[in-house]
Amino acid sequence: MFIRLGKRSIQQFRHFCSGTGASSSNDKYVPRRxxxxxxxxxxxxxxxxxxxxxxxxxxxxxxxxxxxxxxxxxxxxxxxxxxxxxxxxxxxxxxxxxxxxxxxxxxxxxxxxxxxxxxxxxxxxxxxxxxxxxxxxxxxxxxxxxxxxxxxxxxxxxxxxxxxxxxxxxxxxxxxxxxxxxxxxxxxxxxxxxxxxxxxxxxxxxxxxxxxxxxxxxxxxxxxxxxxxxxxxxxxxxxxxxxxxxxxxxxxxxxxxxxxxxxxxxxxxxxxxxxLPSAERIDWATELIKEFEQHQRGGKGAFTFRGHMIDRPLLLQAKNVVELVRNVKK
Structure with missing residues (x-):
């Protein structure tokens, strides 16, 4: 079972994946491990x-x-x-x-x-x-x-x-x-x-x-x-x-x-x-985001990744992993 991303969700996630991060300082991710x-x-x-x-x-x-x-x-x-x-x-x-x-x-x-x-x-x-x-x-x-x-x-x-x-x-x-x-x-x-x-x-x-x-x-x-x-x-x-x-x-x-x-x-x-996410988890999240971008450029709203159908919660999990690592390493 999977959930298709709505147009707004796709735009928000593409904004994150572009590397621009949060839209304002109020939205900045703060690591609190x-x-x-x-x-x-x-x-x-x-x-x-x-x-x-x-x-x-x-x-x-x-x-x-x-x-x-x-x-x-x-x-x-x-x-x-x-x-x-x-x-x-x-x-x-x-x-x-x-x-x-x-x-x-x-x-x-x-x-x-x-x-x-x-x-x-x-x-x-x-x-x-x-x-x-x-x-x-x-x-x-x-x-x-x-x-x-x-x-x-x-x-x-x-x-x-x-x-x-x-x-x-x-x-x-x-x-x-x-x-x-x-x-x-x-x-x-x-x-x-x-x-x-x-x-x-x-x-x-x-x-x-x-x-x-x-x-x-x-x-x-x-x-x-x-x-x-x-x-x-x-x-x-x-x-x-x-x-x-x-x-x-x-x-x-x-x-x-x-x-x-x-x-x-x-x-x-x-x-x-x-x-801190493991190296394997970071690799999973990075590759998932990359494939998501590729499928969006091709006009596809849902896809499989490493044998699993990808839905919005999994995409958000990947986002959280990459954002944590990005901020910790600053």
């Missing part, structure tokens, strides 16, 4: 941040910062943004603010807005409802003003960390997409699964094999992909267990996850290698 947290209350770690070889660097204001150090951490990030390093080894520098439920979000955003610069992404934990998203939008709008948050390349990454949020994910992700389209608010293109808070919420005991979160992870990744967003997997809690980390990465990748949170720099290499 690994997300590393750096507590903003630690000046020494902030000094090392630009040299860290990680896809996504998360400057942390939330769980990694003690309540008594929040004010200092905010000021440290504001100064970091003011003196933004010319070169980072990472693809994205994000700032994780405190949650709506903490009561600290407005204080975070008010201090960060004093900088003339925006990070690559704002990262918001513990989004439990559509109301939480609306509060986030209103808080940023109040601190930054409409002009600074509209049509900016800055993204938003959100965390799902409770049973309620997991079950309401479709409504939450739909609302995030609507905010971007209707209010020109930050585009949400990635969602992170907060496994520790989720386990605490349901009363589960956290384990290395993660059987207690199997359903949650599979539901989570399905919701992300339904709304075209990257799915970032749970932390592997034993950072000294390299083999266990690798096994869970390979499992997550096979389920459709795009990356994983890391809590220690020693985890970065293993995680990013696991989420």
């Amino acid at each position: 690994a997300l590393l947290y750096v507590p903003a209350s630690n000046p020494k770690m902030l000094d090392k941040a630009p040299k860290l070889q990680v896809d996504c660097l998360v400057l942390e204001l939330e769980d990694g910062v003690a309540l008594t150090a929040k004010a200092e951490a905010r000021q440290n990030i504001r100064k970091y943004l003011d003196n933004w390093p010319q070169q980072h080894a990472c693809h994205e520098v994000g700032v994780r603010v405190n949650s709506v439920s903490s009561g600290l979000l407005a204080d975070d955003v008010t201090e960060l807005a004093k900088s003339s610069k925006l990070p690559d992404a704002f990262m918001v934990p513990k989004i439990d409802s559509v109301d939480d998203l609306n509060t986030v939008w209103k808080t940023f709008r109040s601190a930054y003003g409409d002009q600074r948050i509209r049509n900016t390349p800055t993204r938003m990454v959100i965390w799902i960390e409770s049973a309620r949020a997991l079950l309401d994910m479709p409504q939450i992700l739909k609302a995030a997409s609507t905010l971007h389209k209707s209010a020109q608010f930050f585009r949400t293109d990635a969602v992170v699964f907060g496994s520790d808070d989720y386990c605490a919420d349901i009363g589960a005991t956290r384990s290395n094999d993660a059987t207690e979160i199997m359903y949650a992870r599979q539901h989570f990744v399905a919701c992300c992909k339904a709304y075209g967003m990257q799915a970032i997997d749970a932390v592997y809690i034993d950072y000294k267990d390299v083999e266990g980390l690798k096994k869970q990465c390979e499992q997550g990748k096979s389920w459709g996850f795009n990356g994983k949170q890391v809590i220690h720099p020693t985890q970065i290499g293993t995680v990013q290698d696991c989420f």
Whole structure:
């Protein structure tokens, strides 16, 4: 069984295959094979941040910062943004603010807005409802003003960390997409699964094999992909267990996850290698795109490739593989 590509889908895919990539900076693909947290209350770690070889660097204001150090951490990030390093080894520098439920979000955003610069992404934990998203939008709008948050390349990454949020994910992700389209608010293109808070919420005991979160992870990744967003997997809690980390990465990748949170720099290499497509997969994607172009030039809408009928989902899989490799190698 196969699905013929419509005229619009063909045009969009041919635009990608031409090498022009995304139509704007808002559509640029950002690799997030690994997300590393750096507590903003630690000046020494902030000094090392630009040299860290990680896809996504998360400057942390939330769980990694003690309540008594929040004010200092905010000021440290504001100064970091003011003196933004010319070169980072990472693809994205994000700032994780405190949650709506903490009561600290407005204080975070008010201090960060004093900088003339925006990070690559704002990262918001513990989004439990559509109301939480609306509060986030209103808080940023109040601190930054409409002009600074509209049509900016800055993204938003959100965390799902409770049973309620997991079950309401479709409504939450739909609302995030609507905010971007209707209010020109930050585009949400990635969602992170907060496994520790989720386990605490349901009363589960956290384990290395993660059987207690199997359903949650599979539901989570399905919701992300339904709304075209990257799915970032749970932390592997034993950072000294390299083999266990690798096994869970390979499992997550096979389920459709795009990356994983890391809590220690020693985890970065293993995680990013696991989420990089294999040479065989890259070859499959490259050849598939090439043959697609050849068939389109010949006026054919469907074709077979390596013994399989090709449909739109397979073409999009090939696109994602090539786009990830292209951006990682920049």
